Amino acid sequence: MGHLSSTLNGLASSFSIKRTKKSKNKFENSDGREAVEAMAKNAKKNDMILRTSGIVNVDRSNNLASVFSKRGQKGVNQDCFIVWEEFGCQEDMMFCGIFDGHGPWGHFVAKRVRESMPSSLLYQELEQHRGIEAFHSGTTALTIVRQPPLRQRQLDAVQLTVDFKPNLPQEAERIIQCNGRVYCLHDEPGIHRVWLPNEESPGLAMSRAFGDYCVKDFGLISVPEVTQSYITSQDQFVVLATDGVWDVISNQEAVRIVSSTPDRAKSAKRLVECAARAWKRKRKGIAMDDISAIVLFLHSTDPLCEQAHLLPTPD
Numbered sequence: 001m002g003h004l005s006s007t008l009n010g011l012a013s014s015f016s017i018k019r020t021k022k023s024k025n026k027f028e029n030s031d032g033r034e035a036v037e038a039m040a041k042n043a044k045k046n047d048m049i050l051r052t053s054g055i056v057n058v059d060r061s062n063n064l065a066s067v068f069s070k071r072g073q074k075g076v077n078q079d080c081f082i083v084w085e086e087f088g089c090q091e092d093m094m095f096c097g098i099f100d101g102h103g104p105w106g107h108f109v110a111k112r113v114r115e116s117m118p119s120s121l122l123y124q125e126l127e128q129h130r131g132i133e134a135f136h137s138g139t140t141a142l143t144i145v146r147q148p149p150l151r152q153r154q155l156d157a158v159q160l161t162v163d164f165k166p167n168l169p170q171e172a173e174r175i176i177q178c179n180g181r182v183y184c185l186h187d188e189p190g191i192h193r194v195w196l197p198n199e200e201s202p203g204l205a206m207s208r209a210f211g212d213y214c215v216k217d218f219g220l221i222s223v224p225e226v227t228q229s230y231i232t233s234q235d236q237f238v239v240l241a242t243d244g245v246w247d248v249i250s251n252q253e254a255v256r257i258v259s260s261t262p263d264r265a266k267s268a269k270r271l272v273e274c275a276a277r278a279w280k281r282k283r284k285g286i287a288m289d290d291i292s293a294i295v296l297f298l299h300s301t302d303p304l305c306e307q308a309h310l311l312p313t314p315d
Contacts, residue, residue, distance in 0.1 A: 050083040055265045063094045066268035069292035078107040079242050079292035082114050094146040100242040103137030109211040110139035138211025160227050164208040167192035171207035175219030237297045244291030248278035267295045
């Protein structure tokens with residue numbers, strides 16, 4: 001797992017060079033974006049890209065990814081995801097991303113970001129994209145690039161990401177300095193939201209997101225937090241999930257559910273189903289959120305253990 005923006009730019013270049021040697025006339029005038037589009041087309045043709053519930057397990061790879069999504073009770077499922085095996089035309093490299101849309105057009109924004117992010121985090125065209133209303137809609141994003149290990153280092157189980165809530169000190173300070181407001185509604189104690197200076201909208205329960213241009217001048221940003229971790233033999237799997245999971249399932253419960261699933265290919269589905277049951281038990285009377293998860297196994301044969309990197313998605 002590495003620095004995403006620089007990795008993506010490097011992959012686009014390496015792919016262009018690699019393909020040029022095989023087909024010089026076709027790619028010699030292609031820029032990085034065209035090279036990535038060609039790479040995506042080739043990956044899709046060879047069933048190396050997954051955008052629906054299922055599994056990805058390409059021959060020769062140590063990776064196995066289990067993916068599952070369940071629609072909640074709020075209408076259309078606004079969660080979406082992507083798993084891309086042999087990312088950058090490199091064996092044993094995988095890109096995983098999970099996106100949680102919100103707002104009337106959130107599912108369209110989430111899908112648009114899903115399609116554009118693998119090519120580059122630095123190139124965003126949502127504001128100019130005709131046909132997608134991203135003024136009052138947006139999406140969160142959680143992604144990893146799994147690369148072959150460069151060196152070994154002992155790691156303890158660690159939560160690599162945090163939810164970017166508006167009440168986090170650094171987030172609240174930025175929003176307030178930009179004349180945005182942060183407060184809870186009377187009937188939602190403890191749930192801090194972002195509001196415009198003089199309007200009771202949009203009430204976002206997050207401080208970072210793609211889209212939501214109505215509050216981009218008032219403290220909401222889409223700058224990612226990027227971390228790097230070295231994979232060891234003790235690191236068994238990575239869990240990426242939307243808040244439909246993390247609102248009702250703890251990190252240790254997720255580890256127990258995944259590690260106790262006999263068929264690894266069904267681990268994401270089991271995690272989602274456990275979360276759905278937990279919603280009914282823990283949140284009676286509250287409409288169930290969309291629930292989606294990706295479980296990426298890091299080794300092909302090692303038995304699962306209770307060590308994992310857990311990545312909760314910002315809501």
